[in-house]
Amino acid sequence: MMTMHLCLSTQIKHLRRWRQAFPNGHIADSAKEFSATGPPTLLWLHSIDPDESRIDKSIFAIRAILPETKIVVISNTPSQQEALLALNSGAAGYCHAQASPSFLQQVATVVTNGGLWIGSELMSRILAATEQLQTSEPNHLTLAQLTPREQEVALAVGRGISNKEVAQELAITERTVKAHLGSIFEKLEVRDRLQLAILLSRDTLPEDPTQSHTYSAFPG
Amino acid sequence: MMTMHLCLSTQIKHLRRWRQAFPNGHIADSAKEFSATGPPTLLWLHSIDPDESRIDKSIFAIRAILPETKIVVISNTPSQQEALLALNSGAAGYCHAQASPSFLQQVATVVTNGGLWIGSELMSRILAATEQLQTSEPNHLTLAQLTPREQEVALAVGRGISNKEVAQELAITERTVKAHLGSIFEKLEVRDRLQLAILLSRDTLPEDPTQSHTYSAFPG
DNA sequence: AAAAAAATTGTACGAAGGTACTAGGGGGGC
DNA sequence: GCCCCCCTAGTACCTTCGTACAATTTTTTT
Incomplete structure (x- = not known):
């Protein structure tokens, strides 16, 4: 079972780490052209400017075309807001675009196995917040x-x-x-x-x- | 890199599915005896009665002995409270004890790769509630x-x-x-x-x- | 009175933190 | 071209922190 990686990005120069992680992965501007040549297993969505392009719109659009494809958002400027937005829109992962190749590969492993990858800060914040609602006595x-x-x-x-x-x-x-x-x-x-x-x-x-x-x- | 599975349980009859998923896995009452024979990669903690034994105590105890071992809680009576408790205590996963063998294997794959497995209902609930919480700027x-x-x-x-x-x-x-x-x-x-x-x-x-x-x- | 808990101090050692000096690559402004 | 800032990273060295063995005295509890 060969995994096909596809990265959607307009800023290829910022993908050095990703290229190292997935030498056989493809990079493109749009997902449409790839829906014909067989859907990718994992689609990496590169978020360059969180203010400009709302990441949720992109995710919904991609899921409409490629319902089976897992989506991982990699961001140059990661934020918890954007992470939550992405995950709520159906993304299966969210991490820093400049994460190390081995890190990216690990994310890929988890996500292709049906997992969802969240940054540790966000996760601890979520867990901390949810813990309080059941044990509020600090x-x-x-x-x-x-x-x-x-x-x-x-x-x-x-x-x-x-x-x-x-x-x-x-x-x-x-x-x-x-x-x-x-x-x-x-x-x-x-x-x-x-x-x-x-x-x-x-x-x-x-x-x-x-x-x-x-x-x-x-x-x- | 062989993965060693160890399941802590006092109700072996309820572990049919787990046995199918990991035929070479071990089952025991206590983790202590296994700290000598080499720590298990993944420890499955069987929660039979959530009211009786506080799962967090068990997790903390195990983590003290086996700090490197990932812990997955499998519960006969899964609940979101118990899931949160387990995850907050350091467990890497939480799922139904009667989940299918292939499901359990998938959980194992994710967790051994540094992932954390949460039920989808709980996760979406958490995400929904935490979305508006991300407002305060530092x-x-x-x-x-x-x-x-x-x-x-x-x-x-x-x-x-x-x-x-x-x-x-x-x-x-x-x-x-x-x-x-x-x-x-x-x-x-x-x-x-x-x-x-x-x-x-x-x-x-x-x-x-x-x-x-x-x-x-x-x-x- | 005996037991338990609290407060005090010692030596020693590994782990972590912080700094000094250094330096190369990249990007932007002059 | 040059300068400056940012990010990166190496070696070396000293300080601080945390904890491992303690031990002693005082206070509180039973």
Whole structure:
């Protein structure tokens, strides 16, 4: 079962990586001419300017001609908006046009096997958003898991200062700061001080009331 | 590259289809005994009663022992709640335990290629609900000072990932990531990645830092 | 009083982060 | 042509971080 790759693009110079990934792949301007010579297994749609050409229109047009063909959008300027738009329109994948050849090949493998490929940022955002609608109890609970001293350390680190500076501030040794941090990481299930700061900044910031209605879309 | 399949289940009678799909796969009660004989490539976790055993606990436990192993949850009583729970806990797939052997094999193919398998209903639901959520724009004043590539790096670091992970994501070397970060620190007048993350989190929508390699897949 | 939890500090070491110096290719402006 | 910026990347070096073995003292709980 030979996979035929076809890439629709008007900016061939930006397809160096794709060419490397699929040396036998075709590149064209329009999908029409290829509907006769046998439909491609996988169609790569190159999005150059997300503002100019609405990607959903292109996807719908292609699916009308080639209903069996999987569509992967590769974008020079990837954005989560465009990704969601593409996926909602029926695309099976969305990734950076300048991704490495091996990366592109992996996307191809997943998609040809009936998969759908989404960027990690978007995916984690989606999962994070959907998680909240079932377990909405963040804020105070985070710091409440910690002992008083651990809270002090956590808040200090959350301000972006080093272990040495925290030690000075709390009048303890750097080693003790590290000890507190160790148990903080464990309790809050974060990898390091960076993720701790992110976690804290999320929970200490006021919530945006405009986003509450989005979650109601999941009844269960 | 032989794939080793291991299925954890206490209800072997319900695994007829799985056995057909992977005749050479192993079935066991616990993952521990297998950590010695070489870790399995793909671990199928059989969820019999979603109310009784919280699937997330099992997944975390397995990931602690077998960090490299991909986990697919197969459930006798699939639900979207359980699916979300499983995926958020780090599972790479979720499907019906009584799915056809060829279906299970397809799931295996996608997941072993770095994909994440989600049911199509759940996925479309997620996409629909998340579409309008993508509105808030990050911190223009801050990010506008950076070049496009620097912005990508900054946002990635703002999600709490390491230089190595950023490098993988942007398909560049770790050294280049460091180079970008150097100029980012200078431009935004921050000391390190920690202060950068804090600066970004002031105006950027926070995300879940636990997942770094999530890609999604479902059957069209 | 005994047990448990919290707070403190030590040494040592590998991993990760950040910087200094360097440098080549590409693109745009002068 | 030249200059400057952007993106890329290599080696080297030092710092910081996180955690592995600890241990001691104080406070709280049972």
